[in-house]
């Protein structure tokens with residue numbers, strides 16, 4: 403029986419039986435690999451985590467890139483590429499770097515990711531997110547590496563309802579437009595690709611890694627430390643995902659367990675921002691009876707923002723993303739008193 407994804411179908415239809423690390427047995431299409439410039443049909447089901455791959459991570463000093471370096475670097479040879487190495491807007495520099503390292507995979511995290519900054523600095527946003535992505539994809543194409551490209555749920559219109567990979571893209575800001583155009587560059591230039599449309603990710607500060615200021619957890623902690631309550635909308639909705647749940651998916655892609663294509667990545671829940679904030683504050687040690695002192699509804703929010711990009715293609719492949727509650731628990735392990743320590 404052929405399992406398919408509803409957008410960007412798997413590269414090859416031939417099925418193999420695969421035993422996942424969890425012990426579950428699955429069927430999945432064989433991979434078409436683009437290694438060292440050769441297009442090969444390769445059965446990677448025997449990799450089983452034993453093979454040490456060469457991985458370049460662009461934007462390795464950023465929030466997601468640094469955590470990918472940390473986790474993937476335990477099992478693979480990882481090489482960071484940022485501005486210091488030449489930057490992604492310099493085609494010759496990235497092409498030379500990729501040619502020298504000859505990676506199996508490039509994970510492209512470098513971007514201008516601030517929505518407001520992209521709106522204000524549109525030329526630079528286009529140069530970084532579109533032309534920079536073109537440069538990275540071209541360099542991969544020339545060297546035979548495949549590409550894991552980080553896009554965003556901002557490619558969709560957050561007007562409500564569940565958004566799947568087959569939902570027509572309709573970005574509502576310039577950042578979202580650059581993400582759509584960046585995806586197009588990837589699809590045109592490099593057949594061996596995973597495009598990840600990711601939700602808002604969160605994590606916790608870790609020693610030696612860039613902090614998560616502006617992230618949802620530290621944002622809450624900072625607000626509470628300043629003596630103010632957290633404000634959250636009772637009508638808006640959007641998914642948030644623990645960053646290592648994303649890195650785990652990348653790892654499965656690297657191991658060849660997930661066929662090329664486009665994937666929404668998000669932990670799903672049915673909560674409004676206010677309900678989500680309640681969960682987070684309770685999990686971080688605020689007693690239920692005191693919640694009312696720490697969290698107030700943002701009543702001025704009358705414009706409904708509803709961005710729920712379901713990881714539908716991964717579900718069809720029986721590789722769901724852990725729930726919001728599970729991700730939060732994993733993130734807050736050992737920090738259950740986070741907010742009560744203010």
Ligand SMILES: NC(=O)c1ccc[n+]([C@@H]2O[C@H](COP(=O)([O-])OP(=O)(O)OC[C@H]3O[C@@H](n4cnc5c(N)ncnc54)[C@H](OP(=O)(O)O)[C@@H]3O)[C@@H](O)[C@H]2O)c1
Pocket residue numbers: 460461462463464465466467483484485488489490491510511512513514515530534552553554555600601602603604
């Ligand atoms: N974090 C999220 O919640 C989220 C949500 C949706 C999508 N995404 C996407 O996921 C990817 C990674 O996000 P992130 O949160 O890790 O972003 P981040 O923390 O802002 O990191 C981006 C990194 O890219 C680097 N960079 C920017 N321009 C560059 C250039 N021209 N050459 C080389 N490096 C450059 C930045 O360096 P400087 O610091 O020197 O500028 C920074 O280290 C991005 O594509 C972003 O759009 C993230």
